[in-house]
Amino acid sequence: MGWGSPVQQGWTKGPWTPEEDKLLSEYVNLQGEGRWSSVAKCTGLNRSGKSCRLRWVNYLRPGLKRGQLTPLERGVVIELHALWGNRWSTIARYLPGRTDNEIKNYWRTHFKKKEKSSKKQENRETQILEQKQSPQRQEQQLQEDDTNRAISYADTGDEQMIETQGGMEMCITYPTLEQDQRLAVASWLDTIREDDLCGGLWNLEDPKGYSIDHQSTGFSYGVDSNNLYTGECIFMEGWGSI
DNA sequence: AAGCGCGTCAACCGCGGTTTT
DNA sequence: CAAAACCGCGGTTGACGCGCT
Structure with missing residues (x-):
């Protein structure tokens, strides 16, 4: 359901806003990682599960290092x-x-x-x-x-x-x-x-x-x-x- | 100052593998 | 067992910033 391509499903595409980040972070903190296709339904985010997972893994996940590789x-x-x-x-x-x-x-x-x-x-x-x-x-x-x-x-x-x-x-x-x-x-x-x-x-x-x-x-x-x-x-x- | 090229990085896309129904 | 749904991966794209001419 919530995993398809943004074009097919009418999902929002492009850069994430701070509000979207906040919604996603709250969802993951509550529910844990996984169940990405449920994010839209539970949070009201108009993002595909795929997009949510990517945003979390590459940007929001705690412990991520920033800056150049050592x-x-x-x-x-x-x-x-x-x-x-x-x-x-x-x-x-x-x-x-x-x-x-x-x-x-x-x-x-x-x-x-x-x-x-x-x-x-x-x-x-x-x-x-x-x-x-x-x-x-x-x-x-x-x-x-x-x-x-x-x-x-x-x-x-x-x-x-x-x-x-x-x-x-x-x-x-x-x-x-x-x-x-x-x-x-x-x-x-x-x-x-x-x-x-x-x-x-x-x-x-x-x-x-x-x-x-x-x-x-x-x-x-x-x-x-x-x-x-x-x-x-x-x-x-x-x-x-x- | 404007145009251009290049580097960087976030995000999208398609596909294949796995899990669930 | 098959189909559908889900997930994760690797490739690619596009926006943005910066330096150079």
């Missing part, structure tokens, strides 16, 4: 995107206070444009490579694409790839720190599963600092209370430490 959050986004692709809601679960919409917007803003600008050069390089590669190497290249895609997005600014002996390493530099610290993000696409991360290994709300510890791969890194980045992780080949 360096660590950005690192997590890059890392998890390399892992799961455009599964924004899944990624958002590991960033308390951030919404899938926010992360999606962040990604599009900061990385899609870079993808575009580097596309020309990428194409040239690909052409040259294709001429040289054996079929076996091409297959291997395909498998690496998911990893490198995220990496290539981050080829300018404070996030970048550096070449190391026998592999590539993603680095994020933080000029605001006393001396640049590098947060290296591991590429463990082949070894990690979503389930592995569901055990609360990500602790972004600890006042003493942040930490990520992945036992099955040995990957871990963190931020301590002094904002110093520490940890060690597996790179494409071999081990590295920060």
Whole structure:
């Protein structure tokens, strides 16, 4: 009933007013999340259930953070995107206070444009490579694409790839720190599963600092209370430490 | 000062999966 | 078991603000 498209049902569209926000907040505080299609009926709001849910989840829900993503959050986004692709809601679960919409917007803003600008050069390089590669190497290249895609997005600014002996390493530099610290993000696409991360290994709300510890791969890194980045992780080949 | 382009973000849309009837 | 209703997700759009020319 209350879920259909605004055009079909004659629902109000566009930006929400403070009065509408108030009505929706009161409803959720009373009834709890869910039953979105009943909101219009119970509150008099002329908004579809879908619209109400979106407004609550992305804007009104308590505990939402505002403002730019922190360096660590950005690192997590890059890392998890390399892992799961455009599964924004899944990624958002590991960033308390951030919404899938926010992360999606962040990604599009900061990385899609870079993808575009580097596309020309990428194409040239690909052409040259294709001429040289054996079929076996091409297959291997395909498998690496998911990893490198995220990496290539981050080829300018404070996030970048550096070449190391026998592999590539993603680095994020933080000029605001006393001396640049590098947060290296591991590429463990082949070894990690979503389930592995569901055990609360990500602790972004600890006042003493942040930490990520992945036992099955040995990957871990963190931020301590002094904002110093520490940890060690597996790179494409071999081990590295920060 | 005006026009333009770009970045950001809130909101909409379509679709697929899940739950309810 | 099937259909309808509901929910959530990812892609896309449009409004707005800001800086540059």
